[in-house]
Amino acid sequence: MTTTRWNSRTAALVAATIASLLTAFSGSSVSIALPNIGSAFSMDAILLSWVATSFLLAAAMFLVPVGRFADIHGRKKVFTAGTAVFTLASLLAGLAPSATVLIAARILQGMGGSMISGTGVAILTSVFPAQERGRVLGINVAAVYLGLSLGPSIGGVLTQHLGWRSVFLVTVPLGVVVIAFVLWLLDGEWAEARGESFDLVGSVIYALALIALMYGFSELPALQGAILILCGIVGFGVFGAWELRSQSPVVDLKLFVNNRAFTFSNLAALIHYSAVYAVTFLLSLYLQYIKALTPQQAGFVLIFQPVIQFISSPAAGKLSDRIEPRILASLGMTLTATGLFLLIFLGSGTPLWVIIIVLILLGTGYGLFSSPNMNAIMSSVERKSYGVASGMLATMRLIGQMLSMGIATILFALYLGRVEITPDLYPAFLTSAKAAFGISTVLCVIGIFASLARGDIRHGQDSRMRSANESSTNPS
Numbered sequence: 001m002t003t004t005r006w007n008s009r010t011a012a013l014v015a016a017t018i019a020s021l022l023t024a025f026s027g028s029s030v031s032i033a034l035p036n037i038g039s040a041f042s043m044d045a046i047l048l049s050w051v052a053t054s055f056l057l058a059a060a061m062f063l064v065p066v067g068r069f070a071d072i073h074g075r076k077k078v079f080t081a082g083t084a085v086f087t088l089a090s091l092l093a094g095l096a097p098s099a100t101v102l103i104a105a106r107i108l109q110g111m112g113g114s115m116i117s118g119t120g121v122a123i124l125t126s127v128f129p130a131q132e133r134g135r136v137l138g139i140n141v142a143a144v145y146l147g148l149s150l151g152p153s154i155g156g157v158l159t160q161h162l163g164w165r166s167v168f169l170v171t172v173p174l175g176v177v178v179i180a181f182v183l184w185l186l187d188g189e190w191a192e193a194r195g196e197s198f199d200l201v202g203s204v205i206y207a208l209a210l211i212a213l214m215y216g217f218s219e220l221p222a223l224q225g226a227i228l229i230l231c232g233i234v235g236f237g238v239f240g241a242w243e244l245r246s247q248s249p250v251v252d253l254k255l256f257v258n259n260r261a262f263t264f265s266n267l268a269a270l271i272h273y274s275a276v277y278a279v280t281f282l283l284s285l286y287l288q289y290i291k292a293l294t295p296q297q298a299g300f301v302l303i304f305q306p307v308i309q310f311i312s313s314p315a316a317g318k319l320s321d322r323i324e325p326r327i328l329a330s331l332g333m334t335l336t337a338t339g340l341f342l343l344i345f346l347g348s349g350t351p352l353w354v355i356i357i358v359l360i361l362l363g364t365g366y367g368l369f370s371s372p373n374m375n376a377i378m379s380s381v382e383r384k385s386y387g388v389a390s391g392m393l394a395t396m397r398l399i400g401q402m403l404s405m406g407i408a409t410i411l412f413a414l415y416l417g418r419v420e421i422t423p424d425l426y427p428a429f430l431t432s433a434k435a436a437f438g439i440s441t442v443l444c445v446i447g448i449f450a451s452l453a454r455g456d457i458r459h460g461q462d463s464r465m466r467s468a469n470e471s472s473t474n475p476s
Contacts, residue, residue: 011186012127013136016120018178019083020140021147023113026090026171027055028151028306031284032299033164040164041099044420045412052281053405054103057214058110059117060398065203067118067391068250071193075119075126075387080182082115087175094168105168114394122390125378126190131321133379138317138371145309145367152280152306156299192384197248205242206250209235214399217406251388261380262389264454265373266396268329271447272369273400275440276336278408279343279362280305282433283355289426290348304356308363309370317371325372325379330451332368335361337444343437348430369451376454408436 030037031052038048070078089108096102121140128136158166209232216228243249256263280302287298316328339361346355374393381389415432416425 009127011181012123013139015079015178015182015186016124016140017143018174018181019079019116019120020143021150022083022171022174022178023086023116024144024147025151025154026086026109026113026147026168027052028147028280029155029158029167029170030055030151031280032152032155032295032302033159033167034281034284035288036159036164036295037102038420041102042420043099045416046409047099049281049405049409049412050103051099051106053402053409054106055110055113056398056402056405057211058107059114060110060214060395060402061207061210062111062114063118063391063395063398064206064388065250065391066114067122067387067389067394068193068203069198069387070119070122070191070391071384071387072191072196072198073194074189074191075123076182076186076189078115079119079123080179082112082119083175083178083182084112086112086116087172087179088112090168090171090175094165094172096165114391114398117394118391119387120390121374121378121393122386123190125386125390126192126383130379134317134319134321134325134371134375135314136317137374137378138314138320141313141317141367141371141374142310145306145313145363147306152284152299152302153296154299156294156296159295190386192386199243199246199248199250202239202242202246202250205235205239209233209239210399214402214406217403217410251392252385255381255385255389255392259380261376261454264450265325265329265376265380266392268333268369268447268451268454269373269377269393269396270400270403271443271450272333272336272373273397274403274407275340275400275443275447276362276366277401277404278436279340279440281405282408282436283359285421285429286346286433287355289421290430291352301352301355302359305359305363305366308360309367312364312367313371316368317375320372320375324456325376326451326454326456328372329369329376330448332365332370332372333444333448333451335365335368337365337441337448339365340437340441340444344434344441346430346434346437348426373451404440407439408432411435 034048034051037043037051066078086109089105089112093102093105093109096105121137124136124140125133155167158170212228212235213232216225216232219225219228240253243251243253283302284298287293287301288295320328339358342358377389377393378386411432415428419425421429
């Protein structure tokens, strides 16, 4: 390996790792600040949930089209632009004078985040060989969990001593550092699909269908929500028909039809994130409302889960280079389901040490699932589809997170209504949280079977490597 190539790999790993930490920290630190944000703008529980949900919806809309665009025009360019958009949006969110402006800034953050998430993993997969992929992706996942770890603790301290705006403003300097690092130190560009056309019409249909589906889900149980969901389903049908006719589709649907590992790995990711994402949101409110902890104290309790995720994910990623990813991922999903089941019994008198044990269990399950599952997805496609595969994985994660928040929002609407959470509503809040944990447990159990159904990755990966070697040896 030459020195130049080693430097290129190292630079790519450092850039993607810092950016992943940046976006994860922003998300988790905002969760701990939500009660203060709600008080500042007199937001009811449902509107408050949109501070988190708006980011997820915007990111999910753009991830797959951005991944395809990056495959054609260059992943480094899109990655750099995304970091700049995310940094600007963080500044705007920190200076927001109203709830409307804050949510608008969060939408812009989601757009920037999609450009980062849709290209970072694809760049790493382009630069590193298959036999090192699990280790490198494990490091990237660990960076995400480090950001999640720092978010509740540092976010709690910032919120308590400097106000909620500081959790947005603190990310701005880090974003500037990432941009400078990429522009000065990261050499090369990756665009294996260069020269192919970009399906703009398909991208618009996809985005509109996703908006209808996700926004409709958040509006349930109202009739408007059901109508929007139906429109979203129809929209995805139209999108599928259009993609089958397109010469250069945003998503090659053959990836799902002919690639069992890709299909079930993405399905497992969707189910897993649908089950677990709202846990931090619900426990943050539980610890501050029911347990009367300060934001700083709540942050130090919630930190246990992402710390364990940070510790376990690199080891799980490295193991997935030697052990079938479906085995490790399915074990992780099982541990997550166990932790969610225990949260069903949460009450006002539940000791904090019990909550910490559950968070450790969830963190272990999360770490064992994420890195091997990511390795399985990226190892199941050809190089020219790395951007689309990376975008699809991130889309499954964000749609899952959106669904998870949607479940919480629906339960809030049923048990609390559109009102601010006050002490007399604490019992109703606790009931809604326990119902959410019950639904999440069922989803996770279903996800175990989806994870097992993907089949073995190694055989297919070895076949693709042999084909690639034969093509390079015997060019047409």
